[in-house]
Amino acid sequence: MFPKRLSLPLSAETVRSLRAGDIVTLSGEVLTCRDEAHKRIFEYLEKGIDLPFEIEGATFFYAGPCPPRPGKACGSCGPTTSARMDSFAPRLYGLGLAGVIGKGEVSPEVREAIKRSGRCYFAAIGGAGALCGNAVVSCECVAFPDLLSEAVYKLVIKDLPSVVAVDSGGRSVYADART
């Protein structure tokens, strides 16, 4: 099966056409964001402080890269477990988050939020850090540099292998959610 090549941000029509289990590659701009960055974002939101990046329209990549070797844009950079960000995700979808790339199942609440906002969730391949890192064309820290690998990096990716894990209808590729 040949992957569908998708460019971010996705049009509403493209999102609607995707089904859980579809094999795709993703290209375009994403923001890395994992545990500590999420905590920081929510602190900012609580206090009403402006974030140094837009959530609306952004695609989050749950990842914390390795440092790059000289001459490379990025070190190894595969997805991390999405479930740890479950408590944050519904509110972020509500704020206009366009989508997420991570790995592994998400909670029923998150699936519901994805369905409600008409988005989708992609699973990149957990364990394929080197290959995902090589799919990064450029990398720039846009927030929270003190968090080191957990800072928010703007990545431009090219042909990141992924699978549609939860589609805009709330259907999931994962066994826990299949009926």
Add this chain to the structure above:
Amino acid sequence: MHIYNNTQNPAARLDENVSPVLKYPAPRVIIIHQYERRSISAPCAGTDDSMRVIDTKQIEECVYRLALKACVSVTPSCSRAMSAAAERESSPACAFALRVLAENASLALREKMPVCQDTGMSAVFISIGQEVAFSGGALADCVDSGVRRAYEDGYFRKSVCDPLTRVNTSDNTPAVIHYDVVPGDRVKITFMPKGFGSENMSRIYMLKPSEGVEGVIGAIVGAVRDAGSRPCPPVYVGVGIGGTFESCALLAKKALIRPIGEHHIRDDVAYIETEALERINALRIGCQGFGGDTTALGVSCEVMPTHIAGLPVAVNIQCNCVRCETEVL
């Protein structure tokens, strides 16, 4: 510190007759917490002529070499098991993921890039022959120096932080060091970078003795079922059976050092390994949780006697990037 030296077990000797890939001997329970680095010396401590003296700088260099290699390569048995899984996979999404992972493993080795960006917390197992004396700096500090240098020079991620403040230690130290004292005059070091996507899914159960073998198998399969797609399946399952709460967990981790596909020498333990693996794969969680044929690559169990009132079972889950390197000095 309690040391149960199993001098009767010839496999425990670290001498030239033993290959670097040792059959793990009946474990001796020795855990010296790394923060306890007070020196303990007798009034007339010193080395007599029969001791082999090893400078701890050699230990540092060995840890450095092992860490650099371990983070960019999966073990040969992992690579074989992943290829076999790819060949028989019937689900298109899982087959796709297995192809990507195979390509990733060869890319990582070729470009000396970490196989997975989670270069883990450093678990270091050191078996010290009791005819060895160390000279030079503190052993644990040298292990940490080896880790620090490898994670810097290898462009590995520094993934270790304070558990409460979450402030990163910036150099991936401290390493988690497990010492064993064994007969012989060699030192064997095993380096295992342990990622936390899978570590988070590990479990310990204090079963009732009456639950028996069925209870043990149920605990193993239950842990993998509950982990679902989260630990990056196909997983490798390390199981500790018996001992005390903490030694059982350590056995589970040590079970992961054994190459995938090698069975325990005891038939009843090998039966648990085979039966648990079959039932895990019947769950059809599949590669990445996409629903497929291979959920686990293998199950390895280590056992030791336990208390008459208990049946501890620890399940340590390892993701599809099984990384582990050993050297004997």
